[in-house]
Amino acid sequence: MESSHDYINDQMLADHGLRKTAFRKELLSVFLSHTGKAITNEMIEEALGDHDRITLYRTLKSFEDRGIIHIAMDGNAHARYALCGQSCGADHHHDAHAHFHCDQCGNTTCLEDMPERFEKYVPQGYQVNEIQVTFSGVCTQCA
Amino acid sequence: MESSHDYINDQMLADHGLRKTAFRKELLSVFLSHTGKAITNEMIEEALGDHDRITLYRTLKSFEDRGIIHIAMDGNAHARYALCGQSCGADHHHDAHAHFHCDQCGNTTCLEDMPERFEKYVPQGYQVNEIQVTFSGVCTQCA
């Protein structure tokens, strides 16, 4: 099961201190083919074909721990997963993740280029480590 | 099972077009005794004592539909619920919900007074209906 992402896969796994296994490469390929989108567990399972549910669950967790992916919310309490930007690592995720969820088509898009730092709006005394911003509404294509 | 919240309860349920049942009043009391906090399903169940799981689940949903509560994320894909401000109704929730989740004590606090409208940062063409902002880190008391 060779893929065009193989080199990138190996590199990414190595960079984040994870062993290169067949399953991880496949999962990473799924994410790479959805760059800029936050995808649901369901979408991942469909893309993977035959696979073990628990392994997926654990691999998602290790990807998150190592800073390869991050969790995004679609505004409906359902988790989605998306590739992290360059600056995420094992010790800390990039501090601001912004996403747009379209209530019509159901797509969740990453808005990587949020220009503002939001933490300045938090009351004094709070130490902000991470920020999740989720907009929902209607996307360009559906409007 | 009388409570000091009874009057407020009745009023709120009426305002949002819901029948006044014992269960709804109890649930509303739980929320009223946690004003400013976003609470988990678990916390609610504990506060309620003996109750039916499905009824709770459905009541939470109707509260959300009618704009009494809103869902908040704690940054870990676990849903939390919190009382809405005045401006929420059946057709639309108040458009910006900001919360702070403390990774140490686990509390999720509502930050109702966010001074900024964030939707201006969304790329052209997107129609924003709702915004969820979740900060996580360490709160004042834990720091």
Place this chain on the structure above:
DNA sequence: ATACTTTATGCAACAATGATGCAAATATAA
């Protein structure tokens, strides 16, 4: 390449949560 150590996988089993159908109970309106 081989043997060894560590990590990952796949399976069983279970817990927690989300969801639906339906009869009995309750709230509201007439």
Place this chain on the structure above:
DNA sequence: TTATATTTGCATCATTGTTGCATAAAGTAT
């Protein structure tokens, strides 16, 4: 108070999150 519509509580099932453990595979040293 009676009639109507909604809500509750229960049974039941689906989906998702979690752990333990034996086997398999990846990395490492010989």
